Amino acid sequence: MANVILDKSKRGWWKSAVFYELYPKSFQDTTGSGVGDLRGILSRLDYLETLGIDAIWLCPICASPQVDNGYDISDFCAIDPMFGTMADMEELIAESGKRGIGILIDLTLNHTSNQHVWFREALKSRDNPYHDYYVWRDGTPDVPPNDMRATFGGSAWTYVPELGQWYFHQFAVEQPDLNWENPMLRRELYDVIRFWVSKGVAGFRLDVIDQIAKDPDRKITANGPRLHEYFRELSREALLEEGLVTVGEAWGADTQRARLYSAPDGSELSMVFQFEHIGLDQQPGKDKWDLAPLSLPKLKDCFRRWQQELYGTGWNSLFFNNHDLPRIVSRWGEDGKYRVESAKMLATMLHGMQGTPYIYQGEELGMTNIRLPLEQYQDLEIHNLFRERSAQGYDPQDVMESIWARGRDNARTPMQWTSGPNAGFTTGTPWLPVNENYRQINAEAALADPNSIFYYYQKLIALRKRVPEFRDGSFTLLCPEDEQVFAYTRDTDGGHMLVVCNFSGTEAAFEIPEAFRNAEVLITNYESEAEILRPYEAKILHYKKI
Numbered sequence: 001m002a003n004v005i006l007d008k009s010k011r012g013w014w015k016s017a018v019f020y021e022l023y024p025k026s027f028q029d030t031t032g033s034g035v036g037d038l039r040g041i042l043s044r045l046d047y048l049e050t051l052g053i054d055a056i057w058l059c060p061i062c063a064s065p066q067v068d069n070g071y072d073i074s075d076f077c078a079i080d081p082m083f084g085t086m087a088d089m090e091e092l093i094a095e096s097g098k099r100g101i102g103i104l105i106d107l108t109l110n111h112t113s114n115q116h117v118w119f120r121e122a123l124k125s126r127d128n129p130y131h132d133y134y135v136w137r138d139g140t141p142d143v144p145p146n147d148m149r150a151t152f153g154g155s156a157w158t159y160v161p162e163l164g165q166w167y168f169h170q171f172a173v174e175q176p177d178l179n180w181e182n183p184m185l186r187r188e189l190y191d192v193i194r195f196w197v198s199k200g201v202a203g204f205r206l207d208v209i210d211q212i213a214k215d216p217d218r219k220i221t222a223n224g225p226r227l228h229e230y231f232r233e234l235s236r237e238a239l240l241e242e243g244l245v246t247v248g249e250a251w252g253a254d255t256q257r258a259r260l261y262s263a264p265d266g267s268e269l270s271m272v273f274q275f276e277h278i279g280l281d282q283q284p285g286k287d288k289w290d291l292a293p294l295s296l297p298k299l300k301d302c303f304r305r306w307q308q309e310l311y312g313t314g315w316n317s318l319f320f321n322n323h324d325l326p327r328i329v330s331r332w333g334e335d336g337k338y339r340v341e342s343a344k345m346l347a348t349m350l351h352g353m354q355g356t357p358y359i360y361q362g363e364e365l366g367m368t369n370i371r372l373p374l375e376q377y378q379d380l381e382i383h384n385l386f387r388e389r390s391a392q393g394y395d396p397q398d399v400m401e402s403i404w405a406r407g408r409d410n411a412r413t414p415m416q417w418t419s420g421p422n423a424g425f426t427t428g429t430p431w432l433p434v435n436e437n438y439r440q441i442n443a444e445a446a447l448a449d450p451n452s453i454f455y456y457y458q459k460l461i462a463l464r465k466r467v468p469e470f471r472d473g474s475f476t477l478l479c480p481e482d483e484q485v486f487a488y489t490r491d492t493d494g495g496h497m498l499v500v501c502n503f504s505g506t507e508a509a510f511e512i513p514e515a516f517r518n519a520e521v522l523i524t525n526y527e528s529e530a531e532i533l534r535p536y537e538a539k540i541l542h543y544k545k546i
């Protein structure tokens with residue numbers, strides 16, 4: 001099947017596109033360092049072209065002390081030597097472009113590393129011009145300005161005795177928040193964007209971008225009062241280039257806000273990357289470590305709302321996995337007997353919707369969660385959690401269960417390329433252990449098996465470009481209360497599509513609506529037809545209006 005190459009100079013090209021999130025540290029090592037690098041990505045571009053994706057969201061490759069795996073940037077316009085050089089990056093952009101693949105740079109415009117020259121200058125004195133690039137409050141060492149907590153644990157404030165001031169950080173101590181109220185700072189950030197545009201990138205993934213307009217005195221982090229003003233300015237000043245895509249990570253978005261962020265006139269961002277469906281399995285009022293049972297009717301209602309409320313008025317991202325989330329096949333699917341069927345089913349449910357689908361590396365192979373002893377984890381969030389919860393008297397075994405279920409390193413284990421040593425990821429010692437199941441689950445095996453998850457994704461990607469209902473169809477949820485089946489239709493004036501997914505490991509009943517009885521089966525994860533839906537069965541039916 002030939003790939004359809006989208007014209008990336010056309011506004012809105014990304015509405016027909018499928019994106020691939022790539023975590024460079026874990027993708028492919030070419031030096032034996034145990035850490036992936038840019039030349040490794042170059043060596044795997046043919047694989048990505050075969051899959052058929054249109055763009056890569058490249059997780060941070062800028063210079064960084066790597067306290068938070070690159071989300072602590074010390075120079076926005078330099079490549080971290082661990083990954084290679086700017087020449088490698090230019091080659092990657094050019095070579096991807098030849099294959100019809102655009103590159104999205106991941107920028108953290110909410111904060112920098114504490115090693116960034118701006119912060120080092122800011123520490124010198126209150127009068128230093130860079131001091132106001134960050135968020136400070138006067139005070140004494142024993143009383144922080146308020147009780148706000150940082151996402152990775154501890155207070156959101158750190159005291160600097162030499163200045164007699166506290167600085168604000170929503171994440172790690174080493175990630176001071178930038179002060180967007182300062183117009184000089186904003187101009188510098190727009191220059192960073194222009195720098196990358198001049199390198200030929202297709203767009204940007206903007207890290208926690210709904211948190212830039214914080215107001216710590218009122219304990220506001222997401223959706224601060226000046227947020228839309230900043231988005232519009234950013235779009236006007238730095239993103240005038242037609243066709244550039246901006247993906248805004250927005251944990252705090254609801255559908256109303258998302259409509260503004262991703263308004264079709266392009267005045268703010270191209271699309272939101274929001275997480276409401278991800279938070280459904282945590283206990284209300286608690287955090288992600290406190291799991292609640294899964295409820296399919298809740299999941300369906302959540303997707304229904306987003307599909308219907310953004311229809312014609314905004315644009316959403318479609319994802320289940322990313323570098324911060326556990327592998328979905330180990331959560332909503334089944335990573336044992338029905339791993340292949342359930343991975344395909346989850347892909348069907350998601351790719352059938354309106355929005356831009358994101359495949360996170362290894363998802364196309366059905367990669368699973370991992371269970372490691374605490375000392376083998378690398379993520380600072382995991383270690384902070386263990387320390388904090390142990391101090392609060394939690395049973396260590398319970399804390400480990402949470403880490404195994406929700407820890408971010410589940411997603412970050414090295415890409416499984418072959419059944420050879422270290423799954424073909426490195427000739428050295430991988431920075432994070434390879435999942436033991438690589439002998440069965442790897443790209444080489446997937447490419448050799450016409451029924452693999454890989455080829456299923458390839459087909460879904462091609463369908464999105466061929467069948468207009470994927471992009472344009474309105475959404476109607478069927479059987480909202482059914483505990484096993486997720487079914488919906490997508491309708492345009494020209495055609496109709498029905499997506500049916502069995503979310504359970506047992507058979508389920510579902511009556512195909514009359515209108516679809518003779519429809520074409522666009523894709524299915526079972527070879528033969530049956531009256532009943534088999535475990536994790538999924539299919540998409542389609543007919544054109546005559």
Ligand code: NOJ
Pocket residue numbers: 068071072108171207208249323324
């Ligand atoms: C969201 C990123 O996805 C995550 O990996 C990072 O730790 C935080 N933002 C802080 O930058």
